[in-house]
Amino acid sequence: MRLWLYYFKHAFESILGNRLIYFISTGTISISLLLFAAFVLISANFNNWAKSWEKSLSLSVYLENGTDAQEKDEIAKAIERVDGAEIKAFISKEKALKDLAETLGSQVGLLEGLTKNPLPASYEVIFRNRELSREELKNIKKSLEKVKGVDEVQYSEQWLERIEGFIYFSRILGLIVGGLLCLAVLFIVTNTIKLAIYARREEIEICKLVGATDWFVKIPFLLEGAIQGIFGALIALSVLFFSYSMFRVRTIQLFGLPVMDVTFLNAGQYVLVVFLGLTLGLLGSFVAIGRFFKF
Amino acid sequence: MRLWLYYFKHAFESILGNRLIYFISTGTISISLLLFAAFVLISANFNNWAKSWEKSLSLSVYLENGTDAQEKDEIAKAIERVDGAEIKAFISKEKALKDLAETLGSQVGLLEGLTKNPLPASYEVIFRNRELSREELKNIKKSLEKVKGVDEVQYSEQWLERIEGFIYFSRILGLIVGGLLCLAVLFIVTNTIKLAIYARREEIEICKLVGATDWFVKIPFLLEGAIQGIFGALIALSVLFFSYSMFRVRTIQLFGLPVMDVTFLNAGQYVLVVFLGLTLGLLGSFVAIGRFFKF
Amino acid sequence: MIQLFRVSKYFGVIAALKDATIRIRKGEFVFVTGPSGAGKTTLLRLMFGAEKPTEGQILINGINLGRVGGSRLDFLRRQIGFVFQDFKLLHRRTVLQNVALASEVGGEKWTTTRKKTHQLLRAVGLTAKEHAYPLELSGGEQQRVAIARAMVNDPLILLADEPTGNLDPEITRDIMILFRSINLRGTTVVVATHNKELLRNTDQRVLFLQNGMIHE
Amino acid sequence: MIQLFRVSKYFGVIAALKDATIRIRKGEFVFVTGPSGAGKTTLLRLMFGAEKPTEGQILINGINLGRVGGSRLDFLRRQIGFVFQDFKLLHRRTVLQNVALASEVGGEKWTTTRKKTHQLLRAVGLTAKEHAYPLELSGGEQQRVAIARAMVNDPLILLADEPTGNLDPEITRDIMILFRSINLRGTTVVVATHNKELLRNTDQRVLFLQNGMIHE
Numbered sequence A, B: 001m002r003l004w005l006y007y008f009k010h011a012f013e014s015i016l017g018n019r020l021i022y023f024i025s026t027g028t029i030s031i032s033l034l035l036f037a038a039f040v041l042i043s044a045n046f047n048n049w050a051k052s053w054e055k056s057l058s059l060s061v062y063l064e065n066g067t068d069a070q071e072k073d074e075i076a077k078a079i080e081r082v083d084g085a086e087i088k089a090f091i092s093k094e095k096a097l098k099d100l101a102e103t104l105g106s107q108v109g110l111l112e113g114l115t116k117n118p119l120p121a122s123y124e125v126i127f128r129n130r131e132l133s134r135e136e137l138k139n140i141k142k143s144l145e146k147v148k149g150v151d152e153v154q155y156s157e158q159w160l161e162r163i164e165g166f167i168y169f170s171r172i173l174g175l176i177v178g179g180l181l182c183l184a185v186l187f188i189v190t191n192t193i194k195l196a197i198y199a200r201r202e203e204i205e206i207c208k209l210v211g212a213t214d215w216f217v218k219i220p221f222l223l224e225g226a227i228q229g230i231f232g233a234l235i236a237l238s239v240l241f242f243s244y245s246m247f248r249v250r251t252i253q254l255f256g257l258p259v260m261d262v263t264f265l266n267a268g269q270y271v272l273v274v275f276l277g278l279t280l281g282l283l284g285s286f287v288a289i290g291r292f293f294k295f
Numbered sequence C, D: 001m002i003q004l005f006r007v008s009k010y011f012g013v014i015a016a017l018k019d020a021t022i023r024i025r026k027g028e029f030v031f032v033t034g035p036s037g038a039g040k041t042t043l044l045r046l047m048f049g050a051e052k053p054t055e056g057q058i059l060i061n062g063i064n065l066g067r068v069g070g071s072r073l074d075f076l077r078r079q080i081g082f083v084f085q086d087f088k089l090l091h092r093r094t095v096l097q098n099v100a101l102a103s104e105v106g107g108e109k110w111t112t113t114r115k116k117t118h119q120l121l122r123a124v125g126l127t128a129k130e131h132a133y134p135l136e137l138s139g140g141e142q143q144r145v146a147i148a149r150a151m152v153n154d155p156l157i158l159l160a161d162e163p164t165g166n167l168d169p170e171i172t173r174d175i176m177i178l179f180r181s182i183n184l185r186g187t188t189v190v191v192a193t194h195n196k197e198l199l200r201n202t203d204q205r206v207l208f209l210q211n212g213m214i215h216e
């Protein structure tokens, strides 16, 4: 206990005594962690957005011609029994025809020759708080199609595939970039600490010459590394938060379709970055100091 | 000349004499430039892809009913006079109806009541080797609509908007990330060189004490910085090229639609990275050495 | 206390010490002298375990330095005080901290450390400089800090390498009296020096080194 | 050649040099002596422009050190040789390179540099060590490298701070002969030393420093 106080005292004294070095290396750690934290921020937001996109999936449940009101209610109930499913709208035959006319635009002439309305009525169904795999969607489709009065259940297979492909691709890219970034940060931080300790290798040598044990010499360096790492992480987070508040794009319309809510890191990610800083500082010092121990 | 030889000789000797420091700091420079080069690679490919997407824009030129063969040819000529425009296909009234039936899928019943084909024939036009702004598209539309026999020219305003929005957003994000990365790399490299020179501040002091002029002391450090920067850049490029060859994803299907060809950096980007390394090394040394000149 | 059996130390082709056999008894006071580059520093560093001999065996206090390493060597070093020819002070710590370090390293109680540190700084005449940093001291003052540090642990053995090279004759005399007094309290003292003055007025044992060879 | 008018140097409250007025003529050979911490090093460093005086004026060769800076000071320093008390050798360069550096700094022709360097290394007896690095040398050998470096430019002024602290009496005599010979060729020499031996056998001028005060 007394010894730890001693170590801490010396670590702080040494940080003060080597202000310049610590200033420089803590700066580098901050920047590296800033890159990392920015990456976490971007990919967390991307993930949110991807999820909300997946959630924006909708089904169309087409009714047979001549379904009566009771059957309609039965179908609605059947739909709402599906986990997470919610009826967004009922589209009557008339509404369907009007929508089609709008979609056709200048080709509306197509509808002129119609003698009767050939379009079915349908329920538009969306899913809330639930991610659906293609498999699950298929099962839901099958089960709903068994309900009396339901003609067909449709979802846009193609659209789904594209989005899934895009999200999948982005996640892979994110993992690669994230991994590379992690390695880069680790490497840069270790190197920086190595250089910082290199500038002080005489100290290590002298301490060993007056009979200090390895740990007596190492512990202050490790503590200094840990302190630097934590400080670096805190600075990085502050800078990130500051620029987040500055820009505050917050809500981004993308692809017209989904609305992206830019959120800041959550508590867990905060802790992750600080923990990473701590680990990097400790590990960096540990690796770095090993080099200078051949006395 | 003789003096420069002397400087170069000393720079190389000093790099050999301070192997460890140079190894560490060149490593850091490499990693930083690797991050940067990877960013350039990704955004260059993204750009290619975005361009090819923009190129995949198409116009539909609808013909009036009862256009004769000569008019059709006139129209085709008019289209081909537009810079970069190329006719992909001529879609006759019959083909148009068949396509619509396919698109409607289960709602094909809609077409049952038709007494005559209400759909117009059309030319499908694509643009090669040309990026089009919305403004230009509008002008093309107007001018083509003046041609005799043309009923209407259409392009998907909505789709275009979405893609443009996405590309615009990605470019902004890319600029922000790239700018941040540039700053980070600058900062990290300067700091690393600062630490490396800090470890050798005694040398500077002693040289000044034996009467060396400032430039006599500085030039070898600047040369060493430049050499480190160039080496760092070359290492970064090699690593990047190596991993590029390893993964060789090369062709990525994205959104189903456009095919993305993953290409490596071009000569200009190569030079850019090396030049950046050189500049960073020089600038870093210059900034760093300034700190230790108070003798 | 200190025994060397046929010890040689080569740096490449240079023989810094050749086939030296020396036995120094507990409580002895020995001078080592010889021209520049004769091997005095090498001899002292070998006794301290800071260099490994190329050939031969070194026993300190019955412990074979060739067979000991790690924390055992650290422990041994805490019982040996060494005044380095180039002082080897920590530039980022004050005089007080430099001297105290050697004591703290052994896990000494803080009060004891403080008492011993002050006492030794007084003995070498540096009480006024205790909060100065080594680079703010004159050459002779730095040397005296190194001497104080070597003695703060009441070592079993004191090895002093040219401890008076930067000191004027008066302070040199004081330092020699200090060495004599610690020697009288049982510490084995080995002093390497060029100073003919020191050797002239002494009846102590003198080892004469030349080209790495020992002559008694 | 060297003139100090009422020069004082304070480090905080410590007066390293008080109200010193000294005039050293061209070609003189002067000893500076005094107890440890008296201000010898400070005096020499002031003459070299390595410290700025707190008060007073220093003229070297007619140039006022207080008014000169940058490249003019660099030029002046190339005409002054300084043997530092702590040597100040570049650890990453060999003995040869260390000595040659002082010559190259002035843009000297390479052949001249080489000739002078070899000649001086022979004079201090280090020809065999020319490719060694300073940390591979004994204390006295390092000191001799510092002496050789200070003399390689045939300086107008040679300032030597305790140049024989790590040297044995024989080499000390050789070095003093070297200093005398360069002095005879016109160089003004100032030597700070504790060595009573040197002062005893000399008829040169001796400045005595105590607590920063000069007594002739």
Ligand SMILES: Nc1ncnc2c1ncn2[C@@H]1O[C@H](COP(=O)(O)OP(=O)(O)OP(=O)(O)O)[C@@H](O)[C@H]1O
Pocket (backbone or CB within 6 Å): C011, C012, C014, C015, C016, C034, C035, C036, C037, C038, C039, C040, C041, C042, C043, C085, D135, D136, D137, D138, D139, D140, D141, D166
């Ligand atoms: N690390 C080393 N590498 C190579 N040679 C060395 C090393 N240390 C010492 N030497 C050589 O060994 C010889 C003896 O050196 P040592 O330092 O023991 O001499 P010394 O008697 O202490 O001399 P001085 O009185 O000048 O301090 C010298 O020639 C020296 O150059």
Ligand SMILES: Nc1ncnc2c1ncn2[C@@H]1O[C@H](COP(=O)(O)OP(=O)(O)OP(=O)(O)O)[C@@H](O)[C@H]1O
Pocket (backbone or CB within 6 Å): C135, C136, C137, C138, C139, C140, C141, C166, D011, D014, D015, D016, D034, D035, D036, D037, D038, D039, D040, D041, D042, D043, D085
């Ligand atoms: N940079 C500094 N900061 C503070 N005090 C200093 C500094 N340099 C020297 N001093 C103090 O000034 C006084 C004179 O120092 P100086 O080095 O000139 O003594 P010296 O005569 O060379 O002594 P020695 O013979 O021990 O080398 C000493 O008390 C020293 O502590």
Ligand SMILES: [Mg+2]
Pocket (backbone or CB within 6 Å): C040, C041, C042, C085, C161, C162, D138, D139, D140
């Ligand atoms: Mg020695």
Ligand SMILES: [Mg+2]
Pocket (backbone or CB within 6 Å): C138, C139, C140, D040, D041, D042, D085, D161, D162
């Ligand atoms: Mg001095």
